[in-house]
Amino acid sequence: MDWKLAAGLGVLLILPFFVTDSYTRHLFILAFVYAILASNWDLSLGYAGLFNFGHIAFFATGVYTAAIAAKTLGVSPMLTIPLGGATAALTALIVAAPVARLKGIYVVLVTFAFSQVLLQLILSQSHITGGAEGMVRIPALQIGDYKFIRDFKFGYYYVALGLLVLSTFYLLWLTRSPFGKSLLALRDNEEYAGARGISIMRARVLALVASAIFPGMAGSFFAIYLRVASPEVLGFGTLSLVLSMVLIGGIATITGPIFAAFAIFFATETLAGTRGMEEFRFIIVAVAMILVLRFAPGGLARILQVFQFKKNRVL
Amino acid sequence: MPVLELRHVTKRFGGLTAVDDVTFGVEEGELLGIAGPNGSGKSTLFNVVTGIPFGASSGEILFDGKPITRMVSHRIARLGLARTFQKDAEYPDLTAKETIALAAIYGRGLNRRAAAEAAETQLEAAGIGCARAGMLTTALSVYERKQLMIASALVMQPKVLMLDEPASGLTRPEIAALNAHLVKINKGGVTILLIEHVLSLLLSLAERLIVLNQGAVLAEGDPQEVIRDERVIEAYLGGRSA
Ligand SMILES: Nc1ncnc2c1ncn2[C@@H]1O[C@H](COP(=O)(O)OP(=O)(O)O)[C@@H](O)[C@H]1O
Ligand SMILES: [Mg+2]
Numbered sequence: 001m002d003w004k005l006a007a008g009l010g011v012l013l014i015l016p017f018f019v020t021d022s023y024t025r026h027l028f029i030l031a032f033v034y035a036i037l038a039s040n041w042d043l044s045l046g047y048a049g050l051f052n053f054g055h056i057a058f059f060a061t062g063v064y065t066a067a068i069a070a071k072t073l074g075v076s077p078m079l080t081i082p083l084g085g086a087t088a089a090l091t092a093l094i095v096a097a098p099v100a101r102l103k104g105i106y107v108v109l110v111t112f113a114f115s116q117v118l119l120q121l122i123l124s125q126s127h128i129t130g131g132a133e134g135m136v137r138i139p140a141l142q143i144g145d146y147k148f149i150r151d152f153k154f155g156y157y158y159v160a161l162g163l164l165v166l167s168t169f170y171l172l173w174l175t176r177s178p179f180g181k182s183l184l185a186l187r188d189n190e191e192y193a194g195a196r197g198i199s200i201m202r203a204r205v206l207a208l209v210a211s212a213i214f215p216g217m218a219g220s221f222f223a224i225y226l227r228v229a230s231p232e233v234l235g236f237g238t239l240s241l242v243l244s245m246v247l248i249g250g251i252a253t254i255t256g257p258i259f260a261a262f263a264i265f266f267a268t269e270t271l272a273g274t275r276g277m278e279e280f281r282f283i284i285v286a287v288a289m290i291l292v293l294r295f296a297p298g299g300l301a302r303i304l305q306v307f308q309f310k311k312n313r314v315l
Numbered sequence: 316m317p318v319l320e321l322r323h324v325t326k327r328f329g330g331l332t333a334v335d336d337v338t339f340g341v342e343e344g345e346l347l348g349i350a351g352p353n354g355s356g357k358s359t360l361f362n363v364v365t366g367i368p369f370g371a372s373s374g375e376i377l378f379d380g381k382p383i384t385r386m387v388s389h390r391i392a393r394l395g396l397a398r399t400f401q402k403d404a405e406y407p408d409l410t411a412k413e414t415i416a417l418a419a420i421y422g423r424g425l426n427r428r429a430a431a432e433a434a435e436t437q438l439e440a441a442g443i444g445c446a447r448a449g450m451l452t453t454a455l456s457v458y459e460r461k462q463l464m465i466a467s468a469l470v471m472q473p474k475v476l477m478l479d480e481p482a483s484g485l486t487r488p489e490i491a492a493l494n495a496h497l498v499k500i501n502k503g504g505v506t507i508l509l510i511e512h513v514l515s516l517l518l519s520l521a522e523r524l525i526v527l528n529q530g531a532v533l534a535e536g537d538p539q540e541v542i543r544d545e546r547v548i549e550a551y552l553g554g555r556s557a
């Protein structure tokens with residue numbers, strides 16, 4: 001594991017012992033969720049080269065899976081987390097069926113339309129989903145007598161961090177495996193890859209499904225943690241915020257979007273708390289995204305790599 | 316029985332017939348040359364046979380006696396029909412070794428370790444040293460890239476290898492080395508179909524030559540006789556002056 005990741009993980013592991021107020025911890029928990037969303041999107045967008053604009057639908061699937069399972073069906077909240085991963089994978093399988101045969105802009109249209117269909121489904125099936133109002137008072141996480149909300153969200157912090165760590169190891173392992181390499185091969189030269197035995201359809205379906213599992217689990221965690229499920233998660237705001245994290249962080253790097261998720265999330269939260277900046281913050285993110293794409297299309301991760309490369313050369 | 320057989324294969328692009336009713340067979344172990352002026356449909360013929368990126372408009376293609384006319388490209392490759400591309404094909408983010416190992420894993424079903432070993436063997440045969448094997452393919456020389464494309468095909472242990480202008484852009488000594496390499500591959504039991512513009516290479520290697528013109532087979536037979544055929548000479552000269 002590279003030292004930057006190890007250092008970051010070390011800091012995050014001991015952080016709750018120094019940061020004891022529940023609001024800051026709350027922000028970190030949300031940042032972990034965004035980091036999971038952004039880095040997993042990088043798998044389908046950056047590695048597989050699929051312009052998948054339905055990524056947030058996997059997250060929303062997790063949110064509603066947990067809400068319905070825990071509140072309506074009485075499933076233990078802890079169990080809804082893996083369950084959300086499974087239903088999100090299933091959702092990905094459904095959207096993959098048409099996407100595996102399409103290219104470029106058509107993938108954008110179909111995946112975005114898919115997430116809108118999901119939104120309509122949630123709004124129209126209000127007896128199950130609560131419609132536009134969503135669902136509230138979803139059972140919270142608790143093991144025996146221990147409530148995860150206790151001690152200023154101490155437990156929730158580590159569950160969210162645990163999910164992010166698992167997700168990151170999973171993504172790094174996957175992208176360094178032959179499967180990950182086959183995605184790069186297909187992305188960069190579909191004809192050559194096909195001529196060397198790589199199935200385009202199979203790789204695309206697998207990439208979409210693989211990129212949906214952790215966002216689904218993060219969605220379930222999100223619902224259990226906030227104890228609400230709202231159709232707002234499928235809005236354009238979430239989508240564009242997470243997209244900016246992937247692009248600014250640097251596609252096909254996994255760690256880039258994770259670092260960018262932290263940077264952008266805390267930046268927007270700070271701006272949201274600054275008077276006069278509340279409405280302005282998304283414009284700032286958009287401008288940052290345009291600047292990065294214009295002057296450093298590889299994103300922040302590539303800038304760091306170039307810097308390191310030069311440093312090594314001098315030594 | 317021919318290992319590869321084309322029956323009345325035709326490919327149309329709108330009004331243009333790029334491959335026009337082509338019929339021929341390739342015997343096992345043969346080295347068949349394919350020539351023809353620019354735009355005569357040679358590359359399109361390879362594309363149609365391998366399903367990349369399109370299949371035939373009509374006609375039938377048999378590999379090992381089984382129809383592959385409508386088969387997807389990765390299946391054709393796994394059956395043992397491998398090809399290279401006229402323009403350089405590579406994966407910019409992969410190393411030479413990864414490129415070959417990937418073909419061994421997906422094209423031949425080897426596990427990771429066996430694929431790494433097979434890749435090393437192929438790299439050695441291709442004359443790409445250890446230090447260069449770990450470099451990104453975009454950092455390799457033209458000759459190395461051409462060799463890499465052939466190596467990534469050979470690692471799948473194909474029955475038939477289809478080469479689309481492997482000598483283009485190479486220097487004379489490199490062409491000589493390629494010549495020797497192809498003889499070795501063919502002696503090793505791999506049937507070869509060779510499209511080539513470098514006529515000397517084609518004439519030194521091919522046991523039989525097919526000349527295409529405007530998508531159709533113009534002449535076929537002993538290479539030395541075929542290139543003296545008046546229709547062939549005219550097609551080449553006509554193609555050049557046009
Ligand atoms: N994908 C395509 N779409 C339309 N026309 C094509 C396509 N591929 C090849 N052609 C046309 O088919 C003809 C044969 O091309 P090609 O097979 O590349 O010739 P060669 O390899 O013999 O030089 C040319 O006229 C070319 O323009
Ligand atoms: Mg050609």
